Each structure stands twice: as C-alpha cells, then as structure tokens.
Amino acid sequence: MISVRDLRVDYDNFCAVSDVNLEVGPGEVCGLIGPNGAGKTTTMRAMLGLIEPTYGEIEMAGVDMRDRPRDACRLLGFMPDNPPMYDDLKCWEFLDLFAASYGIPRARRRTVVTSHLELVRLSAKADAMVVELSRGMRQRLMLAKTLIPDPKVLLLDEPASGIDPQGRIDLKNILRDLASRGKTVLVSSHILTEMQEFCTSVAIMERGRMVVSGLIEEVNQRVLGAAAVFVEVLGTAEAFLRIVGEDPLAGEITQVNGLYSFRYAGGPDEAAELLASLIRAEVRVASFAPKKEGLEDLFLKVGAKELS
Amino acid sequence: MKSLLDVFLDNPIIIKHVRSRLRPSQFLPTAFVVFCFCVAILWTGVSLGAGSALASGFTLSLLLGLGSLILALGGASQVTTSVGQAKESGILDFHRVSPLPASTVAIGFFLGAPIREYALFAITIPFALYAAASSSTGLVEYGSILASQLLSSWVLHALSLLVALISKRPRATGQGILVLLVIGFFSTRGLFGWATSVLGSTDEPGKLNFFGFFLPWIAFLALYEGTALFFLLIASTRKMRAERAHAYSKPLALGFMGSAVTLALGAFWSLPTGNGYVVPSCIYLFTIVGLILATTVTPDLGEYLKGIRRALRSDHRRAPIFSDAASNQFVMYGLAGLTAMGSTIAWEAIEGMPEGGRYAYSQAVALGTFVVAYYGFGLQYFLLRFGKRGASYFGLFLFLVWLLPLMVALAAGISMSSASTTIQSILAVSPLAGIMLSITGGIEGASVDSVRFAAVLPAVSLAFLFHFMLTALQRKLDREIRSLDVTGKPKFIPLAELAPR
Numbered sequence: 001m002i003s004v005r006d007l008r009v010d011y012d013n014f015c016a017v018s019d020v021n022l023e024v025g026p027g028e029v030c031g032l033i034g035p036n037g038a039g040k041t042t043t044m045r046a047m048l049g050l051i052e053p054t055y056g057e058i059e060m061a062g063v064d065m066r067d068r069p070r071d072a073c074r075l076l077g078f079m080p081d082n083p084p085m086y087d088d089l090k091c092w093e094f095l096d097l098f099a100a101s102y103g104i105p106r107a108r109r110r111t112v113v114t115s116h117l118e119l120v121r122l123s124a125k126a127d128a129m130v131v132e133l134s135r136g137m138r139q140r141l142m143l144a145k146t147l148i149p150d151p152k153v154l155l156l157d158e159p160a161s162g163i164d165p166q167g168r169i170d171l172k173n174i175l176r177d178l179a180s181r182g183k184t185v186l187v188s189s190h191i192l193t194e195m196q197e198f199c200t201s202v203a204i205m206e207r208g209r210m211v212v213s214g215l216i217e218e219v220n221q222r223v224l225g226a227a228a229v230f231v232e233v234l235g236t237a238e239a240f241l242r243i244v245g246e247d248p249l250a251g252e253i254t255q256v257n258g259l260y261s262f263r264y265a266g267g268p269d270e271a272a273e274l275l276a277s278l279i280r281a282e283v284r285v286a287s288f289a290p291k292k293e294g295l296e297d298l299f300l301k302v303g304a305k306e307l308s
Numbered sequence: 309m310k311s312l313l314d315v316f317l318d319n320p321i322i323i324k325h326v327r328s329r330l331r332p333s334q335f336l337p338t339a340f341v342v343f344c345f346c347v348a349i350l351w352t353g354v355s356l357g358a359g360s361a362l363a364s365g366f367t368l369s370l371l372l373g374l375g376s377l378i379l380a381l382g383g384a385s386q387v388t389t390s391v392g393q394a395k396e397s398g399i400l401d402f403h404r405v406s407p408l409p410a411s412t413v414a415i416g417f418f419l420g421a422p423i424r425e426y427a428l429f430a431i432t433i434p435f436a437l438y439a440a441a442s443s444s445t446g447l448v449e450y451g452s453i454l455a456s457q458l459l460s461s462w463v464l465h466a467l468s469l470l471v472a473l474i475s476k477r478p479r480a481t482g483q484g485i486l487v488l489l490v491i492g493f494f495s496t497r498g499l500f501g502w503a504t505s506v507l508g509s510t511d512e513p514g515k516l517n518f519f520g521f522f523l524p525w526i527a528f529l530a531l532y533e534g535t536a537l538f539f540l541l542i543a544s545t546r547k548m549r550a551e552r553a554h555a556y557s558k559p560l561a562l563g564f565m566g567s568a569v570t571l572a573l574g575a576f577w578s579l580p581t582g583n584g585y586v587v588p589s590c591i592y593l594f595t596i597v598g599l600i601l602a603t604t605v606t607p608d609l610g611e612y613l614k615g616i617r618r619a620l621r622s623d624h625r626r627a628p629i630f631s632d633a634a635s636n637q638f639v640m641y642g643l644a645g646l647t648a649m650g651s652t653i654a655w656e657a658i659e660g661m662p663e664g665g666r667y668a669y670s671q672a673v674a675l676g677t678f679v680v681a682y683y684g685f686g687l688q689y690f691l692l693r694f695g696k697r698g699a700s701y702f703g704l705f706l707f708l709v710w711l712l713p714l715m716v717a718l719a720a721g722i723s724m725s726s727a728s729t730t731i732q733s734i735l736a737v738s739p740l741a742g743i744m745l746s747i748t749g750g751i752e753g754a755s756v757d758s759v760r761f762a763a764v765l766p767a768v769s770l771a772f773l774f775h776f777m778l779t780a781l782q783r784k785l786d787r788e789i790r791s792l793d794v795t796g797k798p799k800f801i802p803l804a805e806l807a808p809r
Contacts, residue, residue: 010617012610013695048405052550054614055621074407084397088328100320101406145402 007056016042020210031195032188034205061152077151081158083142087131102149116144135162154185192295226265228291234284321416329424346435364443371436379429380461383422384468390421391472410549452526459533466540473547518574558630558639561601569650590654591676594647598680606636609695616789640684648677671746678767679739685774713737729755733762
C-alpha cells in the first residue's frame with residue numbers, strides 16, 4: 001500500500017507540495033487528479049525518492065522510503081509520461097537491462113522478458129530497435145518494463161497517453177488484473193472519463209495541497225452530496241411538481257429545456273418509490289434517470305470550490 | 309566477493325553498453341580503420357630502420373599516442389555523451405529508482421560507455437608490444453606505460469562522468485578540447501618531465517620522492533591518480549544517487565582537502581631548501597582547491613530553508629552541521645585551517661626560510677587562508693541573501709575584488725610607466741597577484757610593508773565582514789522560518805468545507 005503523511009516539498013523558496021496525506025490500500029487503483037501545476041508530479045517524484053521532501057513520511061508497501069530506499073525501490077514500478085528509452089537497444093535488450101537491474105537471476109531473465117513482451121503484445125517486435133517503435137508501442141514497452149519486477153506498488157503518470165484504442169483496452173484490463181491481485185496502483189492522468197473506468201479511489205490535488213481523497217463513492221457522497229435526478233414529463237407537470245416538492249429527500253427543482261432536475265438524497269429504493277408515486281398520480285413520465293456523476297463532475301466541483 | 313565481482317561482470321549498465329556499442333555493424337569498420345593505422349605505423353617504423361632501437365622507440369611512441377587518443381579522448385567523450393543523453397532523456401531517473409546501487413550505475417557508465425574505445429585500444433596493444441620488445445623500452449617498462457595510460461584515462465573518464473552529471477546540458481565537444489589539451493601537455497612530457505627532474509632520485513632513475521621515500525614512478529602515479537580517481541568516483545556516485553545532491557558532503561570535502569595537502573607535501577618533502585617556489589606553489593594550490601571545495605559544499609537558499617524546516621520538525625534549531633543543507637560556516641573553518649596548516653608545513657618543514665626576511669611567508673599564508681575563508685563565507689552570504697541571483701552577484705563581487713584591481717593597476721602602470729608603491733598596492737588587493745606580492749614584498753623600489761598591508765588587509769577584513777553578515781543573516785532566516793511555521797503554515801482544507809451546504 002501507499003502511505004503518505006504530512007508531505008511537504010519545497011523548490012528553492014517555493015512550496016510545491018504541502019501537507020499532503022494519502023492512503024491507498026492494496027487492490028486499489030487510485031486516480032491522482034488535479035490541474036497543471038497542482039503538484040501531482042512532484043508528489044509522485046517524492047514517492048519515488050527522486051526528490052527529497054522537506055519533511056513527511058512516505059511508505060511503500062510498509063517500507064519507509066527514507067530509511068530503506070533500496071528496499072522500497074524493489075517494490076515500486078514507475079511509468080512516466082513520454083517515457084525515456086535507450087533507442088540504441090533492441091526491445092528485448094531494453095527489458096533485459098531492467099530485469100537485471102531489479103536482480104532477476106540471469107537464468108530467468110529470458111523467460112521473464114518473453115512473457116512481458118507477450119503481455120503487451122510486442123512479441124513480434126522483440127528484435128526490433130526501440131527507436132523504430134511508434135509512440136504507442138513505446139508506451140507499451142514501458143509498461144512491460146514497469147511490470148517486470150512484479151511490483152507491489154505502481155505509479156503511473158499518464159499511462160494511456162499515445163496508446164491506440166486496443167492498447168487502452170489492454171491497459172485497463174492489465175490495471176484491473178493487477179488490482180485484483182492485490183497490487184496498489186496510483187495513476188495520474190487528465191483523461192478523467194477513462195480513469196473513471198478503472199479507478200476505485202481518487203485523490204484531488206490543487207495548488208500543492210491534497211483537497212480530497214478516498215473511495216470514489218465516499219468522496220462523491222461527501223463532495224457532491226445527493227445524486228441528481230433528471231425527469232422528462234409529458235403534458236402538465238403540476239402533479240409532478242407537487243409530489244416531488246412534498247418529498248423530504250428531494251431538493252430544489254430546476255427546469256432546463258423541458259427537462260426537470262433535482263437532487264435526491266434517497267437511495268435506489270426511495271427513488272423507485274418516488275417514481276411509483278408519480279405513475280400512480282398519472283404523471284406522464286417519459287424518462288426518470290438518476291445521473292451517474294463521475295470524476296469530471298467531482299473535479300470541477302472541488303476545483304471550483306478551491307478557486308472560489 | 310561475488311557481489312563485488314558482479315559490479316563488473318553482471319553490471320546491467322556495462323552489458324547495455326556492450327550490446328549497443330559493440331554491434332558488429334558499427335564496431336568492425338572502426339576496428340578495421342584502427343588496425344590499418346597500426347599496420348601503417350609499424351610498417352613506417354620498420355622501413356625507417358629494421359631492428360633499430362631508435363626506429364622502434366619512435367614506432368612505440370606513435371602507437372602509444374594513438375592508443376591514448378582513442379582511449380582517453382574518445383573514451384572521455386563517450387562517457388559525457390552517454391551520461392548526457394541518459395540525463396537529458398530522463399532515463400537516468402529509472403536507474404535512480406531501481407534497486408541498483410548508485411555506485412554500480414556510476415561504475416557502469418564509467419567502464420561501459422567507453423567500451424568500444426577499450427576494444428579499439430586493445431587492437432593497438434599487440435603492435436605496441438612488438439615495438440616495445442624491439443626498442444630499448446622493453447616489455448616490463450611497456451607494462452608500466454600501459455598501466456599509466458589506463459590510469460590517466462580513467463581519471464579523465466571519471467572527470468568527464470562527474471562533469472556530465474553536474475552540467476545542466478553536458479556536451480562532449482567542449483570537454484574534448486580540454487582532454488586534447490591535457491593529452492598535448494602530457495605528450496610533450498611537460499608535467500611528467502618536470503616531475504621526474506625535480507622529484508626524481510638521482511641515484512635510482514625512474515623513482516620519485518614521496519615524503520622522503522623513493523617510489524617507482526608507476527607507484528607514485530598510481531598513488532596520485534588513484535586518489536583523484538577515488539574522489540571523482542565518490543562525487544559521481546553521490547550525483548548519480550540524487551541529482552540535487554552536492555558533489556561532496558562536508559566531511560568528504562575536508563577529506564579531499566586533507567588528501568590534497570598530504571599529497572602535495574609528500575611530493576615536495578625532500579626538495580632542497582631555499583628553492584623559493586614550494587611555498588608559493590602550495591599556497592596557490594591549496595587556495596584553489598579550497599575555493600573549489602567551498603563551492604561544492606555551499607547550499608543555496610532553498611536547501612538551507614529546507615534544512616531549517618526539517619530541523620524544526622524534529623525539534624532542532626538548524627540542520628546538522630555536516631548535512632548538505634547546513635551552512636558552510638563550519639566546513640570553511642576546516643578548509644581555511646587546512647590551507648593554513650599545509651602552507652605552514654611547506655614553509656617550516658620543507659622550505660625552512662628564516663622569518664622576517666624579504667621572502668617571509670607569514671602574510672602570504674594568512675592571505676591564502678583568509679581568501680579561502682572569505683570566498684566561502686561570501687558565497688554562502690550571497691546565496692542566502694539573494695537566492696537565485698546570489699551566484700551572479702557573487703561573480704560580480706569577485707570581479708570587483710579579484711580582477712578590477714589588476715585592470716586598474718595595469719592601466720595605471722601603462723600610463724605612469726613605473727611600478728610605484730601605489731600601483732603595486734592596488735595590484736596586491738587582488739589575491740591572484742596579492743599572494744605572490746605579499747611574499748616578495750613587491751618589485752624593488754616599492755614599500756614592502758605597504759604592499760603586504762594592501763594584500764592582507766582586504767582578505768582579513770572581508771573574511772570577518774562576511775562571517776559577521778552571514779551569522780546575522782542566518783539568525784534572521786531562522787527567525788523568519790520559525791515564525792512562518794507557527795503562523796504562516798499553509799492551511800489544509802478540511803473535507804467538511806467541501807461538503808454541500
């Protein structure tokens with residue numbers, strides 16, 4: 001698991017990250033989101049030990065990053081945006097280099113390299129020079145390199161950037177598979193719609209601070225509160241407005257382009273009961289849809305709050 | 309033992325370079341060119357005089373030159389290129405976050421990057437062996453020369469490695485010229501010839517003096533270049549571990565200074581008294597080394613503030629004095645002290661000049677010592693006072709104190725066409741000339757006391773002034789950070805504030 005407590009990082013006289021606390025448990029895929037300059041990359045680099053924090057504690061799978069950096073590094077996989085590579089190596093040589101760096105015995109290296117090339121569908125390119133790969137293929141090769149030491153914790157910075165649709169599907173499947181095997185994954189990305197598909201928790205940063213973090217449902221509930229319900233009513237809406245207005249779980253009703261919306265604090269059962277009441281009162285309901293609010297809504301809400 | 313061997317035999321970085329730099333398609337054409345050069349040189353030697361020792365000696369020199377050119381020049385350039393590319397692309401960070409120790413990565417680049425040059429150099433060896441066997445040099449002496457070639461190349465490779473790790477945008481070309489100059493200097497046998505004639509034994513040729521013991525020249529070279537190699541690789545390992553780390557920790561800087569002083573004194577130890585150049589050489593050498601080390605151990609404002617914040621978290625007032633983030637104040641006492649100690653030993657134990665005469669060294673020793681001190685305190689003050697602009701302002705200060713007096717004195721000297729006491733006193737304000745002028749007391753006709761006073765006064769005043777200002781500034785910064793930590797701590801937004809109202 002990842003545990004960050006009271007992290008602060010200063011560059012010269014500028015405080016880049018302050019009071020950051022973050023807990024990501026085993027089997028969790030956490031999305032680290034925030035606008036440019038929010039401190040995401042600095043936080044990740046501090047977690048990797050590439051930047052010495054001013055203070056704060058960082059533990060990776062129970063190993064203190066400051067006390068035992070080499071042990072912690074063994075448990076870590078890191079994949080940056082625009083991954084740098086040795087262009088003068090062949091694909092298998094590149095993976096072999098990092099297999100050796102992570103102490104995989106020479107006898108096992110060939111098998112490990114081959115299996116990871118298969119995992120990212122690059123077996124056919126094993127003997128190709130890295131410089132010949134497309135951007136998406138490079139990203140996949142980097143993912144293979146990241147997974148080679150079988151890390152317990154993965155830190156991924158914009159992992160899907162430049163990957164084709166098939167590659168993105170593969171990436172999602174790989175991340176889900178890793179989470180199901182108890183790995184801890186922290187992903188930083190700006191493509192929030194995609195992150196929503198594989199993230200189980202979220203951490204939102206803004207101006208160097210951790211604004212909110214936790215499981216997506218919990219954070220949604222806390223930050224966004226009741227879910228929004230959209231209802232399309234045909235004909236007169238008098239009965240609809242009366243019934244919904246009398247429901248203590250429903251919030252203020254607004255109407256945009258003939259579509260009514262209101263916040264509803266109840267769960268699925270209460271929502272079903274409300275719909276049944278509307279039908280019994282002969283309200284002509286064409287659609288009744290609680291809106292699934294995603295990371296984008298959450299981010300906009302939190303960002304707007306922070307900036308206001 | 310196995311893990312130590314693995315650093316060389318199963319070093320992933322060396323293996324990476326073997327794979328990328330020894331691909332037959334790239335290596336074989338170059339190898340063929342070198343082979344042809346060797347054959348041509350040997351053929352020329354044989355044509356000049358088959359079996360003649362002189363011709364074989366000439367052939368050997370050419371082959372040694374070719375080998376040095378390939379290994380030292382080509383190798384150093386490759387180290388810079390390889391590390392520079394890895395640094396610029398960011399892949400060095402992957403090595404930093406891998407469990408591979410920083411020393412293994414540093415050794416990997418140090419030995420791996422010039423792997424093709426080692427292979428090309430190896431091609432010259434059989435030809436050189438043949439030439440050595442045919443000449444008066446002999447195989448044993450050739451073995452020593454080969455070892456010295458390797459040692460000198462390693463020092464240059466290690467220097468290139470460190471420079472590449474320190475530089476923001478490392479490029480091989482600039483260093484190539486530097487390496488070429490060094491090789492040119494060595495090939496003219498300038499330094500080595502001087503060392504052999506000055507430090508060599510008259511009774512036992514090929515041996516050099518170290519603290520009165522005559523060592524074979526290769527052992528002497530190994531001692532000096534081995535020490536240089538050790539400190540260069542230590543610094544490279546530190547920079548490989550963390551980009552923002554100082555090249556030397558404060559204790560290492562003191563160790564470096566101590567070693568430089570010991571090695572310099574060791575070489576000069578048995579020189580005849582009254583030669584007049586040992587003490588000035590030592591003062592200039594120790595001062596320069598002191599200035600370089602002061603630069604490497606001085607933290608900037610960001611590091612210093614980080615150190616205080618970290619210390620406050622653990623209920624301390626400041627960072628530990630030997631940490632990178634601590635002010636350089638304490639280590640400057642040590643560096644200045646070693647400068648004073650080394651120069652004084654050179655004066656008392658080696659040169660042995662009487663006190664009070666025209667060639668008395670007390671002022672020069674004091675000047676060297678205080679220059680090291682005020683440079684360190686001044687640099688630290690400027691960096692803490694002006695932040696990122698501090699280095700530029702300090703450069704301007706050095707220009708005003710070190711170069712401007714030389715320019716003014718030169719201009720005044722030309723216009724007045726005489727070396728008056730005033731002109732020499734202006735000249736002496738700059739330590740570049742001041743050290744020598746405080747020894748000689750100026751050119752004949754000048755007031756010795758005035759010149760010495762002009763040399764020593766600015767150094768002593770600036771050392772005490774910067775020390776005072778630095779101490780005051782540190783206290784001010786400490787107070788500011790402490791008050792910020794209590795009142796200005798960035799506010800954490802509680803989750804409750806974000807909940808809908």
